[in-house]
Amino acid sequence: MTTTASTSKTTFLTTSSATPSEARTTRRLTFRSPGENFTSDLLDTSSTAFTERAELLKSELQPLYQRQSSSFRSLTVISFSNGSIINNIDLEFELTSVPNNTEIENVLIRAAPNITAFNIDNDSVDVQPTATTDAPTTKTAISTTITTSSTTTTAAPTTIVATTTTTADPVITSSGTSTAMASQTTTMEPPTTEHSSPTTSAALEPTAVSLTTLITATTTEAPPPKFVVQAVFVEPFVEELKNKTSKLFKSLELKITTMYDVIYKAEFGLLFIRSFVIEFRPAAGRTRMENTEAEMGLEFNKTTPIAEIPAQKAVQEVLIEAVNTSTAKFNLTIERESITITGK
Structure with missing residues (x-):
């Protein structure tokens, strides 16, 4: 007698997608x-x-x-x-x-x-x-569940029964008559039962396996080219300028970044991205000790070919020329000899 028990193999797909929006x-x-x-x-x-x-x-x-x-x-x-x-x-x-x-x-x-x-x-x-x-990308998760199946086989028992043989032997009676008397010989063999060993066939896959695949593209981009500009402004330095959250810091930051953005965009156009404040500090070693030295960053387009990125000297000369001609309209005064450029 053979009995087979099995379960179904189920595969299901789950998709999770972000709702697209325009870039x-x-x-x-x-x-x-x-x-x-x-x-x-x-x-x-x-x-x-x-x-x-x-x-x-x-x-x-x-x-x-x-x-x-x-x-x-x-x-x-x-x-x-x-x-x-x-x-x-x-x-x-x-x-x-x-x-x-x-x-x-x-x-x-x-x-x-x-x-x-x-x-x-x-x-x-x-x-x-x-x-x-950018519009969001779509990610898809795939899950698969695999279950096992097994088969067990058992042979029915077999029994061998006893066999009886009868043989007649002659017997002489007192009357002289010969009578055949039955003599029985019985051979008994013990019953034999055969059982086959159970055989189990199972799938090799583990039970209830969950596979989830998430594919995310990772790109490491080179940082955009930057210059660092140091220049002394005829602005009294106070301790509040060390605090980037203070109103005085934000006020001077806005004035200087606006001036630099206008000057460098006029010269370099789309190559120039923005200016930003790194630090305000007292102009130590300068003629006017109470003035403020501004350390600024200049960021250029990261897609610009290296050959088209301006040289340090060119970046410095643009600011020096502006000091000579046009910074008055920004109500800021820079000490011309204090201008230095590093980086790229």
């Missing part, structure tokens, strides 16, 4: 409002002055860009800086059909004669890329 890119629009007075409360994004001016700019400019491009998504006022008032605004577009920088600039320049709520210096209008947000 977007941001352009930083900067322009100057000549003849308008800059006040310190415009540095505070929570102040009434900042909020009111930001809403004013948005109400005038957002409709212009909505009409210009179907890929336009949003307008955000980022900051204001001194000189008279420099406006820094982020424009967000859908990545696949973003207008070029010149087209974005021309929208504001063409509309300027009709805008009376604030002033626009057409020569100061500048647009630069800042960031791109």
Whole structure:
């Protein structure tokens, strides 16, 4: 008699996907409002002055860009800086059909004669890329469960029964008659039972195996090329400038980064990405001990071929030339002989 017991092999697929969204890119629009007075409360994004001016700019400019491009998504006022008032605004577009920088600039320049709520210096209008947000990728998890099956075989028992043989032997009676008397011989063999050893056949796969595969691409990118600029500004140094969260630090940071961004974007265009503060410290060893030395980073586009990255001397000369001709409009003064450049 043979009995076979088995279970089914089950495979199931589970897919987990992120909901795709469009990729977007941001352009930083900067322009100057000549003849308008800059006040310190415009540095505070929570102040009434900042909020009111930001809403004013948005109400005038957002409709212009909505009409210009179907890929336009949003307008955000980022900051204001001194000189008279420099406006820094982020424009967000859908990545696949973003207008070029010149087209974005021309929208504001063409509309300027009709805008009376604030002033626009057409020569100061500048647009630069800042960031791109990619759509999320999809990950798939595959799970497989495998169960075992087995077969057991048992042979039915076999029994051999006893065999009896009868033989007649002659017997002489007193009367002389011969009578055959049965004599029985019985051979008995013990019963024999045969059993086969049970045989079990099982799948080699482990029971309830769960396999999950997640594939994530990892790319290590080279850091973008950077220069470090050290220069002394005719600004009194105070201990508060060591605290990067202080209002005084943020105020001077905004003024200097705005100045550097305008100077280097004008010279290097899309090769230049941004400037950022590394440290403010007292100008030790300089003529004016109370002045502030600013150590700044200059970041260039990471896709720029090495041969096109400007040399240290060229980067230094651009700032020196600006000190001689144009930094006055930023209400900042740099000690020309203090300018040094390292890095790349």
